[in-house]
Each structure stands twice: as structure tokens, then as C-alpha cells.
Amino acid sequence: MFPAMTIRNIIVAPDPRLKVISKPVDAVTDEMRALMDDMLETMYDAPGIGLAAVQIGVPLRIIVMDLAREDEEPQPLYLVNPEIIEASGDLVPYDEGCLSVPDFYETVERPGHVTLRYLDYQGEIREMKADEMLATCVQHEMDHLEGILFVDHLTRLRRSMILRKLTKQKRLEESA
Ligand code: GNR
Ligand code: NI
Numbered sequence: 001m002f003p004a005m006t007i008r009n010i011i012v013a014p015d016p017r018l019k020v021i022s023k024p025v026d027a028v029t030d031e032m033r034a035l036m037d038d039m040l041e042t043m044y045d046a047p048g049i050g051l052a053a054v055q056i057g058v059p060l061r062i063i064v065m066d067l068a069r070e071d072e073e074p075q076p077l078y079l080v081n082p083e084i085i086e087a088s089g090d091l092v093p094y095d096e097g098c099l100s101v102p103d104f105y106e107t108v109e110r111p112g113h114v115t116l117r118y119l120d121y122q123g124e125i126r127e128m129k130a131d132e133m134l135a136t137c138v139q140h141e142m143d144h145l146e147g148i149l150f151v152d153h154l155t156r157l158r159r160s161m162i163l164r165k166l167t168k169q170k171r172l173e174e175s176a
Contacts (some may be wrong), residue, residue, distance in 0.1 A: 005041040008056040009097050012170070014163050018100055019147040022052070022059040024081050026125070032062070036078050036121060039064045045076075049098045050137045052144035055100050055176030063141040069133055080119035081140055088113035094136040094149045104162050108153045110139045 011017050035058060043051040043064055050065040052093055061081045068075040092112035097105045113131045116138060119127050130138050140150060151159045 004167060005037045007045045008038055008042045010042065010051075010055050011057055012102060013095050013098075013149055013151070013166055015100075017059075018054065018060040018144070018149060021147050022054050022061045022145040024061050025056070025119070027174060028080055028119055028121070032060075032080070033121060035060075036062060036064055040066070040076055040078075040085055042142075043099075046099050049133075050141045051099065052141050052163050053142075054144050054147075057150065061145050063138075065137055065141065078118070078121040079138070079141070080123070082116050082118035082145075083137070084142065085117050086109040086115040092136070094133070096136065096140060098140070098150050100144075101151055101162065101166065104151070106150065106154055106158065106162075108136075108137055108140075108150050114138060132133075144176065 029059045035053065039051050039053060039056065039062065042056060043049075043066070049067050050063065053060045053062040063079040063082060065077040065079070066075055067077075088111045090112045091109040093107045093109045095105050112135060113129065114135050116128045116130065118128070119124055143149070143152075151162050154162075
């Protein structure tokens with residue numbers, strides 16, 4: 001039997017739940033795997049290339065990603081309790097978006113190469129080197145675990161403009 005996966009609601013900024021620091025996962029249990037299944041389904045549905053559990057209101061250190069192109073086989077990645085054990089000194093600019101900051105894209109500079117340690121879907125310890133879009137995405141997702149959004153890397157002016165527009169959009173949706 002396939003597990004019944006559920007598409008969860010993605011929290012949109014500004015929202016205090018996105019600022020929570022996520023807690024480490026004690027053990028990769030079936031319950032955690034069910035959460036990861038829901039996260040992947042929610043991410044594919046959005047669609048997006050990454051999702052942190054806190055974006056669906058679960059403040060645990062879990063990330064799912066899939067950077068495969070549409071013409072490729074899916075390549076789901078599950079990162080539990082990820083840690084960056086090495087980051088390169090070079091900063092690479094990348095145009096970032098976020099499912100919790102819909103319709104805004106801004107350039108953020110981050111280390112171009114990172115090495116990670118994490119637990120996989122089975123709870124096995126793993127290491128991975130990431131560069132290019134994977135490096136950017138991993139660091140974007142790991143920011144979520146610290147309650148940080150990509151807009152927090154922008155100027156105060158740019159950030160407040162984006163958050164103001166998102167607030168306005170929420171009011172419109174509430175009154176609709
Ligand atoms: O779907 C997403 N695309 C994206 C593009 C550039 C840099 C980062 C990302 S992550 C984002 C999904 C998301 O919000 N993950 O937290
Ligand atoms: Ni995001």
C-alpha cells in the first residue's frame with residue numbers, strides 16, 4: 001500500500017511561524033517519513049524545488065528538495081538535521097524565490113560550494129557536496145530552519161516593500 005500523502009498549506013510571510021527556530025529530529029521514524037512524504041507532495045504541487053518543514057507549520061529540522069528538470073526522472077532529496085561542515089569563500093549571486101514569499105524574486109549572494117552532513121530518509125548519516133543551484137537551494141532551506149527568509153538578506157527598504165505588498169495581498173484574500 002502507498003501511504004496516503006497530503007498536500008499541506010504553505011505559510012506565507014509575514015507570519016511569526018516562519019520565524020521559529022526548528023528543533024532537531026530525535027529519530028527518523030515512520031511518523032517523520034510520513035511528514036517527509038507530505039512535504040514532497042506539497043512541494044511538487046506548489047511547484048517548488050525545495051521545502052522546509054517549518055513552511056507547513058512543523059518546526060523540525062527537515063528539508064525536502066528535488067532539482068531535477070521536468071524532462072528528467074524525479075530526484076527527491078530528504079535532509080534531516082542538516083549541518084554545513086564546510087563552505088567556500090566565494091560568494092555566488094543567484095536569483096531566489098520562496099514559496100513563502102510568492103511572486104518575488106531577488107538576487108542573494110551565498111557561498112558557491114558547501115559540504116553537508118545530514119540524515120537521509122532511512123535515518124542513515126550522509127555527506128554531500130553541493131554547488132550551483134543545489135548549493136543555493138540547500139542554504140536557502142537551511143535558513144528556514146533558523147527562521148530566516150531570503151528577504152532577510154536584502155536591504156531593509158527592499159524587504160519592507162516586499163512584506164508590505166504581501167500583507168496587502170493577504171488583506172485582499174481575506175476580504176474576497
Ligand atoms: O521553489 C523554490 N525555488 C527557489 C529558487 C531559487 C532559490 C531558492 C529556491 S527555494 C524555493 C522553494 C522554497 O521556498 N523553499 O524554501
Ligand atoms: Ni523558501
